[in-house]
Amino acid sequence: MTTALEGLKVLDMSRVLAGPWAGQLLGDLGADVVKVERPGAGDDTRSWGPPYLRDEEGKDTSEAAYFLSANRNKRSVAIDITQSDGQQRVRELAAQADVLIENFKVGGLAAYGLDYASLRELNPLLIYCSITGFGQDGPYAQRAGYDFMIQALGGLMSITGRADDEAGAGPVKVGVAVTDILTGLYASNAILAALAERERSGEGQYIDLALLDVQVACLANQAMNYLTTGQPPGRMGNAHPNIVPYQDFPTADGDFILTVGNDAQFRRFCQVADRGAWLDDPRFATNAARVTHRAELIPLIRQVTVFRSTAEWITALEEAGVPCGPINTLRDVFEDPQVRHRELLIQMDHCKAGQMPLVASPIKLSRTPVSYRRPPPLLDEHAAEVPDDWLRQR
Known part of the structure; x- marks a missing residue:
């Protein structure tokens, strides 16, 4: 059965969560996603444990659960982009790619000749998506941005937590890195929009996505509550500002x-x-x-x-x-009959663990369903096959 994005090549040079989340979503939809990682270390989240994936004997492997959450349907190659031969390898891959996703600091890849302006010369069809904390311009552009900080700076924590007159009052972050995840979802939407436009224009384009922009945009009704009244909403615990009870x-x-x-x-x-x-x-x-x-x-x-x-x-x-x-x-969640019926827990074969559990994609497409073709890769697992595979398909 064909997939929606079959034949699409994505070069994922991002790490941690927002960019990898976008890459995984595109991979689930059928894209061939190649993840470029640092030699010896890889994506930061490879070391964000415990917990780690356990093997068939119940012993920890070296694969951190955090990394596993955002990197299935990808192939891993380790490339040192600080070296000239590494830069050349990335250029060769980018020349064949439809999409490149990166989350380096502003200007970080320009020093290596891997910025959009440089790669566009090699591949005018390239959709190049940059994800940063604050965007490519503005007074905060050079700052590093992390989900927790953006939840605070972007106003989310001001409306999350118990009210000031209640026990346990104070700002609280959301229990998952929701700004990163939302940014990944916006990134994949923007990439798909750029690909659709490319069908008409025959040209690639640059996408500038910022965690802060996404967080402000996702304040939704709370933002409009403020903008229409001039009164900043406060924390209300689990209560709703516009509906009772x-x-x-x-x-x-x-x-x-x-x-x-x-x-x-x-x-x-x-x-x-x-x-x-x-x-x-x-x-x-x-x-x-x-x-x-x-x-x-x-x-x-x-x-x-x-x-x-x-x-x-x-x-x-x-x-x-x-x-x-x-x-x-979460134990209740994965035992819930509706969650089971919707098959939100899947199992995949893994070379270190036998079988491993993963959370399924929520996307249900009638003709071109998502597919689970590859478990999250080991670091540099596909070093030999990726260059030959992509370059052979010129």
Whole structure:
């Protein structure tokens, strides 16, 4: 069965997460992705352990779980780009590539003759995607940018965490490097758009992506809440700034999430909770009223939810058509029947571990589905085959 990006050649010179995430996505869609790494060390995340992949005897291998999360469907070649012969090897590969992804500091590759202007002379069709913390220009352009810092600088941490008047108050980062991941998704979208345009113009182009730009763009409704009112939104814990009730609530044996998205759902919730009087209370009749009177309604709901178990609430509310759910651990997630049905956990053969688990791509294409052709590579695993393979396909 063919894949959507079959025949596309991607030279992935990026490391850590944002660029590799974009490269993995393109690889899942069928692109031939060659990852260029530093000799002896490779991608930084190869050493970001423990945990490490375990072999069939349960012993740690040298393959860090972090690296494995973003580098399947790639072939690895180790090239020292500080040396003239290494630079020439990259030029030869770039001359055959459709796409190049890199996340060096601004101007970092120009010193080696591997910047866009230089490689465009060799390959006018090349789509060259640069990912940096702050972009190619502006007062911060020369600064290094890391996800955690950008979550703070870009405003995300100002709206994440418990409110100032609650116990445990303070800014909190998201539990995964979400800015890196979103930047990888934006990068792959931009690359696909540039490839589509190339079909019309017959020309490649340069893509300038910045983590800060992506983080600001992804503030979404919170950004518009500020821009339309002039009032910066604050931290609200698990509550929603525009919808009530839409947060966590305590139960007799834990907690659950209640996500009431409209007034009809709130009416059904009141019926399940046996609180019909709330339906006649003008403070709670509409979502706008509930947002205004959040401080009165939320304690009342908490006084009700503590008398049933999480399972009891979820069963009753699902039957009534009120969106809700448990707060799962990752063990719960991968044992969930819907997650299993959607096959979000896959197994691949690995030379050091026998079989290894990976999280599947969420993309479901009817005619050209994603494919899992290669496990994350060992460092320089494909040194011999890649140059011959790519150069033979001139």
